[in-house]
Amino acid sequence: MKTPLIQNERFVQVAAPLLVGALVLLMWQLAVMALEVPVYIVPSPVDIAQSLVNDFQSLFNALMMTLKVTFLAFAIAVVLGVAASLLFVQSKWIEISLFPYAVLMQVTPIVAIAPLIIIWVNDTTWALTICAVIVAIFPIISNTTLGLRSVDPNLLSMFRMYRAGRWQELVRLRIPSALPYFFGGLRISSGLALIGAVVAEFVAGTGGAKAGLAYTILQSGYKLEIPKMFAALILITLTGILLFALMVWLSDRALRNWHESALKVEH
Amino acid sequence: MPANTASELPSAEEAATTGPVTRGRPVLEVDGVNKVYGNGTVALKGADLTVWQGEFVSLLGPSGCGKSTLLRIMAGLGEVTTGTVQWWEQDYGVVGSEGRKLAFVFQNATLMPWARVRKNVRLPLDLEHAGNAPGVEEKIDSALDMVGLKGFDDSFPRELSGGMQMRASIARAMVTEPDLLLMDEPFGALDEMTRNKLNDDVLKLWKEKGWTIVFVTHSVYEAVYLSSRVVVMAARPGRIVDDIEIREPYPRSPDFRVSTEFAGYCRQVSQALERASSMGEETQGQPS
Numbered sequence: 292m293k294t295p296l297i298q299n300e301r302f303v304q305v306a307a308p309l310l311v312g313a314l315v316l317l318m319w320q321l322a323v324m325a326l327e328v329p330v331y332i333v334p335s336p337v338d339i340a341q342s343l344v345n346d347f348q349s350l351f352n353a354l355m356m357t358l359k360v361t362f363l364a365f366a367i368a369v370v371l372g373v374a375a376s377l378l379f380v381q382s383k384w385i386e387i388s389l390f391p392y393a394v395l396m397q398v399t400p401i402v403a404i405a406p407l408i409i410i411w412v413n414d415t416t417w418a419l420t421i422c423a424v425i426v427a428i429f430p431i432i433s434n435t436t437l438g439l440r441s442v443d444p445n446l447l448s449m450f451r452m453y454r455a456g457r458w459q460e461l462v463r464l465r466i467p468s469a470l471p472y473f474f475g476g477l478r479i480s481s482g483l484a485l486i487g488a489v490v491a492e493f494v495a496g497t498g499g500a501k502a503g504l505a506y507t508i509l510q511s512g513y514k515l516e517i518p519k520m521f522a523a524l525i526l527i528t529l530t531g532i533l534l535f536a537l538m539v540w541l542s543d544r545a546l547r548n549w550h551e552s553a554l555k556v557e558h
Numbered sequence: 559m560p561a562n563t564a565s566e567l568p569s570a571e572e573a574a575t576t577g578p579v580t581r582g583r584p585v586l587e588v589d590g591v592n593k594v595y596g597n598g599t600v601a602l603k604g605a606d607l608t609v610w611q612g613e614f615v616s617l618l619g620p621s622g623c624g625k626s627t628l629l630r631i632m633a634g635l636g637e638v639t640t641g642t643v644q645w646w647e648q649d650y651g652v653v654g655s656e657g658r659k660l661a662f663v664f665q666n667a668t669l670m671p672w673a674r675v676r677k678n679v680r681l682p683l684d685l686e687h688a689g690n691a692p693g694v695e696e697k698i699d700s701a702l703d704m705v706g707l708k709g710f711d712d713s714f715p716r717e718l719s720g721g722m723q724m725r726a727s728i729a730r731a732m733v734t735e736p737d738l739l740l741m742d743e744p745f746g747a748l749d750e751m752t753r754n755k756l757n758d759d760v761l762k763l764w765k766e767k768g769w770t771i772v773f774v775t776h777s778v779y780e781a782v783y784l785s786s787r788v789v790v791m792a793a794r795p796g797r798i799v800d801d802i803e804i805r806e807p808y809p810r811s812p813d814f815r816v817s818t819e820f821a822g823y824c825r826q827v828s829q830a831l832e833r834a835s836s837m838g839e840e841t842q843g844q845p846s
């Protein structure tokens with residue numbers, strides 16, 4: 292390949308944001324050094340990197356705990372959300388009767404109900420998971436329901452003309468039509484599951500062996516271990532980015548042959 | 559010329575050149591059909607039409623004259639407000655049973671974008687639970703072959719041109735070996751070259767398969783070229799105002815398009831269409 296790297300679109304897509312990030316970190320480092328900002332106010336990128344290495348074990352354990360709640364909540368949200376959507380499209384009456392409660396769940400701030408859930412549910416992991424499910428489920432329900440209804444009316448007429456049963460209509464027509472919407476829901480919901488897990492942990496203030504990244508942040512705040520606080524923050528952000536990237540990849544895999552969103556435009 | 563597959567029935571030429579009395583069995587009888595939508599719009603008023611075995615009937619009219627509504631009613635896809643429709647002298651229940659089959663070709667190809675061409679074409683068979691019956695693969699092969707899509711089995715619809723998508727749509731309609739094929743402006747969105755080519759292909763298939771076709775179009779030339787009968791409709795309210803037989807023998811070649819007879823029929827149909835349009839305007843001001 293003789294093309295210079297700068298003309299390679301994929302390379303630029305990765306390199307350009309990385310370059311911006313590196314520049315920001317460099318300026319941050321220089322500013323902290325030049326202004327002699329104390330480490331307990333704003334730590335330098337080097338301080339944070341040191342904390343990542345030195346506190347690796349406790350940070351890693353906390354990360355695993357947060358990931359456990361996030362993935363558990365996300366998986367439950369997907370299963371329950373899809374089940375609810377399938378139920379909603381069975382009849383207009385079911386949707387009319389139940390959809391307002393899905394909205395209710397969406398608009399109630401999780402910090403307001405998390406204390407109740409933590410009181411009611413003994414096991415902390417499950418209490419946090421339930422909170423995160425409540426935050427993450429709505430985009431799945433609303434997007435998938437919309438998708439299951441967004442069927443080409445002519446295709447639907449054709450299915451009816453060939454006397455397709457409800458099951459055939461669902462499996463061969465509604466579910467494939469809903470896939471792009473469903474994956475759109477997944478992207479939003481994966482991030483929300485993480486946010487839900489972190490927010491619930493803040494409210495719960497779980498310590499000890501079951502402490503996640505949110506508790507690490509709280510603790511580091513009390514102890515003025517600001518570099519560790521940043522390190523925990525970075526881990527949460529990276530988790531979110533990886534989750535999002537995973538969803539984009541999944542959706543691309545599933546839709547790349549046919550859906551406009553996943554098509555590569557050739558010039 | 560291949561023999562007509564339905565040998566006991568009159569051939570297309572006979573259907574086109576003989577009177578209704580000796581036409582054999584009616585495939586479709588629309589009797590005094592009115593269609594009023596919920597908002598009070600009269601889409602169809604007193605539509606009467608009989609389609610006979612082996613005919614190629616075009617429904618022609620200005621936009622909004624209810625041709626598509628009528629076609630959907632013929633497909634059992636729309637309820638009538640008053641009046642009756644019969645298929646093979648029986649109610650809609652006969653379709654599907656007794657081996658009587660309808661197929662509908664929509665204005666757009668209406669393919670499932672997530673499925674490859676072959677899967678799209680076999681859909682009607684799958685829906686009828688005949689997807690695994692012996693000989694199905696051969697049927698699909700032959701349908702794809704007939705519409706000229708051999709070798710495109712594994713393509714996705716988006717990889718095909720508009721004309722090829724329409725061909726896939728026709729293959730899907732063919733695969734059930736329908737007795738009555740209903741086509742709703744299938745070639746309206748295509749360029750003229752592709753359209754002419756597909757017109758010839760449809761005529762060829764109609765002859766070979768012994769189909770009965772009802773074809774909605776807003777092109778006078780297309781209607782005259784294809785049909786054994788052109789039914790002219792007027793708008794507001796939608797109704798049938800003229801019924802013109804095209805007494806020209808099949809097969810019709812591109813030479814027919816430049817013949818004086820063709821021009822004569824086009825003039826006759828155009829005049830009917832103009833009368834139909836002016837009728838629509840006269841009644842336009844009436845409250846619905």
